[in-house]
Amino acid sequence: MNKDTSVSRVFVFGAAPGKVEELSFPAEIRDSSRYISQVATGNSHVIFLLGNNQIMVCGSNQYGQIGFPKEKVPGSLEKPQINELEIDGIKDSYAVAIACGQNHTLILYKTQYENKKLVVFGSEVGTGFGDLQDVFVPKIQNLLKDDFKIENIEASSNRSVAYSEKGEVYMWGEGFFGNKFDTPKLCYKFNSKLVSFSLGLLHALAINCIF
Numbered sequence: 752m753n754k755d756t757s758v759s760r761v762f763v764f765g766a767a768p769g770k771v772e773e774l775s776f777p778a779e780i781r782d783s784s785r786y787i788s789q790v791a792t793g794n795s796h797v798i799f800l801l802g803n804n805q806i807m808v809c810g811s812n813q814y815g816q817i818g819f820p821k822e823k824v825p826g827s828l829e830k831p832q833i834n835e836l837e838i839d840g841i842k843d844s845y846a847v848a849i850a851c852g853q854n855h856t857l858i859l860y861k862t863q864y865e866n867k868k869l870v871v872f873g874s875e876v877g878t879g880f881g882d883l884q885d886v887f888v889p890k891i892q893n894l895l896k897d898d899f900k901i902e903n904i905e906a907s908s909n910r911s912v913a914y915s916e917k918g919e920v921y922m923w924g925e926g927f928f929g930n931k932f933d934t935p936k937l938c939y940k941f942n943s944k945l946v947s948f949s950l951g952l953l954h955a956l957a958i959n960c961i962f
Contacts, residue, residue: 759787761799761831791906793851793873798858799831804845806858807831814854815887816873838870840891852877852906852924857913858889859904867901869913876909879923881933894934895921907950918945918959927953 762777786802796810796817808817809831812824818834841860847867848859855873862868871878872889879892895901895913902916910924918941923932932938939957947958 759785761787761790789849791849791851791856793856794853795827796851796854796856797831798849798851798856800846800849800858806834806836806846806849808834811854812887814874814885816851816854816856818856818872818889819887821887836870836889838889838891841868841870844868848904850904850906850911852911853908855886855906855909855911857904857906857911859901869895869901869904871911874909877906877911877924879911879933879935892935896937902945903948905948905950908952910950912948912950912955914945914948916944918943920945920948920957927955 760779762779764775764777765773787799788802789800791798793816797808799807801807809828810817811827812819815821817824817828818836843863844860846858847861850857855871855877858870860868860870869892870889871892872886875883875885878886879894899919899921900915901913903914905912908925910922910926912920912922913935914920919937920939921935922938923935925931926938941957941959944960945957946960949956
């Protein structure tokens with residue numbers, strides 16, 4: 752498949768971004784006809800990872816969760832729009848994963864040296880810098896340990912997760928059982944390779960490989 756010429760049609764239902772009424776049946780978002788490799792949704796925002804490695808966004812920017820400065824998009828975007836993210840430290844990198852919490856966004860980039868860097872923006876609860884400031888200008892989450900090699904990311908509600916292939920799971924934001932982590936904390940360590948991790952509102956699911 753040629754990702755530059757193929758087209759993905761995007762359908763939404765429920766309370767769709769840019770629409771006042773709720774949709775009982777899937778309806779196509781117009782002006783979104785591009786090849787889309789991944790999509791992630793928050794409470795009222797949507798992030799698309801395109802086949803050409805661009806990031807397309809729509810929905811609320813109340814907390815900076817679609818990555819635009821507040822003065823540029825003070826409210827929300829009704830139609831999907833490319834966001835040309837300019838972030839120090841990810842030159843010559845490409846996005847490999849996206850995740851959305853309720854009001855925040857994570858994008859995982861792979862560098863030319865095969866290292867991975869995590870970029871975050873949106874509500875301070877899910878971005879993990881511990882300064883109580885919402886992040887309107889996307890920036891690298893630099894509070895993870897230097898020897899921690901991110902395999903993938905996950906987010907839901909007001910929490911975020913980054914996990915390594917070795918089974919280390921860092922979490923920040925609202926934990927479980929009333930815990931709250933202002934900055935990334937090593938919360939779990941499995942004894943074998945993690946192949947998938949998913950977050951719900953009050954629970955998590957991990958899949959590991961034992962051989």
